[in-house]
Amino acid sequence: MKTHFSCALAGLMLLTNAAQAGGGLEGFGVPSNMDFYGGGSIGMASQDGACGSIANAKGCDDSDQGYKIFGGARLKPNTEPGALPSLGVEGGYINFGESSATGDLIHTRLNLSEDHGDITASSELSGIYAAGVAFMPVAPKTEVLAKAGVMRWSQKNERKQTVIINGTPDPLDNRNESTSSSSSGFGGLLGVGAQYQMTDNLSVRGEYERGFGIGKDANKTEPSLLSVGAVFSTY
Template sequence: MKKQLLIAALAVCATGQVMAADDLFGSSSEGDGGTIYGGVSLGKTQADCTGSAECDSSNWKLYGGYEITSDIAVEGAYHSIASSGSNKVTGISAAGLYSMPVADNLEAFGKAGMIAWDSDGTDNGTDFLLGAGATYKMDENWGVRGEYERIGGDIKANMYSVGAVFSTL
């Protein structure tokens, strides 16, 4: 599992470096993307713990991304998905985002990607990650982000979160 997490993290970092290189060579113009962003979110997870029983837990994530254009971005995140007693489930994700303006300072987005997860070293895997949410921009750099994410596959979890995001533009 540690190898999978390392590979996922390196892929996210390499993608960011390639995208950042575009800015150095002038292929990105203002308003067309080129924004680096990061944030932290807190929320609630509903997961299938044993059979059909639902388990509720708190979650948090630390994420960062790069806007390729004003409506397409790549994003990587570290997730604390759930904790039940002494068992903790964490993961690293990589996803593509598509966003569109809804109103002044408000944009909606959808995301699709993969998450490599680990359950205290006893179990691990890689599953699909789908999500949707909205970001309200308070000013040029700061915003508030609300989001729903679904992990589907070996583990099934619905994650709801809200948090702060900071962008370079």
């Protein structure tokens, strides 16, 4: 994912330079009514269902700070600006942060029910996505947007259980274990938001995005990101 993050950041810098230079890209065979944009956002991420990896979890923290970097292109109607909706495509990198859960390890060897150990589990989740986007003007310099697409997600999971005897961790108990795993796959992504145009090249965007079909087995989750950020565009 570091490679995807670096590529997205480099693309954003190129788009920003183009936006600051002004003008379109007609000289490169691009239609005059096509704009390119890039940006970044930060906000609160959540991984709903992530704590289900531990049965009867007694502690759960499925929220974290998240962020994303994105870029895209949109084809504007050849009419008065702000009169009709426009369509575009967008791709980017989303980091949903980390979730964690804790639980009790139950004594099973002597068929007792008292707690005698701890279980902890954590999961880091991120992904790259591609989506179609629709923009609808609702007021001067203001538009709402909706997106639908697919996300290639990547998840890193860690799990540890420690047996406690007479209030002290027992390092020799054969039930002690620490495991880590990683998985990846494809899922869906939906999003809605709004953005306000500050200048010809700069807009502020607020957005809510949610993933579907993310994770595998006990680590399945439906991640979401509520964020606010800046969008730099050509014109």
